[in-house]
Amino acid sequence: MEDNRIWAFEESLWTGDADHYRELIDDECVMVLPEHPFVLTGRAAIEAVANTPRWSQVAFSEQQVMRPQEGLIAIAYKAEAAKDGEAYTAYCTTTIRRLEHEVWRVVQHQQTPPPVAAVV
Template sequence: MNLLGSGISELLPFFVRTSVTQNDSANGEALWEMERGFWLNDAAYYTTFLAPDCIMVFPEPPGVLVGNEITAALEQAPRWQTIEMENGSLVELDTRVTVLTYRAIAQRDGDLPYRALCSSIYTRTNSQWLLVHHQQTPLPPEQQTHMKDQNHGRKKNTRQADRHH
């Protein structure tokens, strides 16, 4: 017996876990498009689709940002011009909570690509999905090169979105 009593499996019935690929459901497609929007759009987009108590975790600086700190930091940062999302996974914990995980390759004008492992948690309030948590783990340079070599010549799992701001 462990600290949770008979085991973690007792907790699993509380969640309806369904893993789907990026485009398998209407909700899935909408959430992936929303996620792309957080990379490419401005502060007004964040105001619309960000939960008021959202937490975002980035490398230092800026580190951990909560609520209004997110939009304030966004106004000071240059926007991404492209984003590719690879190896995406969508897990519906229940009808109101969905988790996205993916590998991001983003680029700003004139900069080298930024590569990171990302996760986002969305919750549905009434009929609107809102982002409640986002986390990025940048890949070290040696893994970024290795990832590029692995993906060379292989079809990407998702579409690339180009947008100039």
């Protein structure tokens, strides 16, 4: 997958609807999120995030793309998201794997908000 498609895929996870989100997250995913219970796996991870309101916009910076092996992509980035006057910043990682030609699923995602004093 080319870099521009990777970032479009990732953006769609932040802004797409719940059905779109469920379609792109693997049943065997693991997530670490900044809210209790923090560590989530499988269907619990999918439903925890799918059932939250979607961001209306997100911007990525500090973007890194790694391809450790064929069919596996790991990315890291800073996300700055907004919706209805609410803002959110986090440093994130996502790992996606190819299931078949042009079919990719998220198998890992993590979000770490910066300390409050560090948010600019």
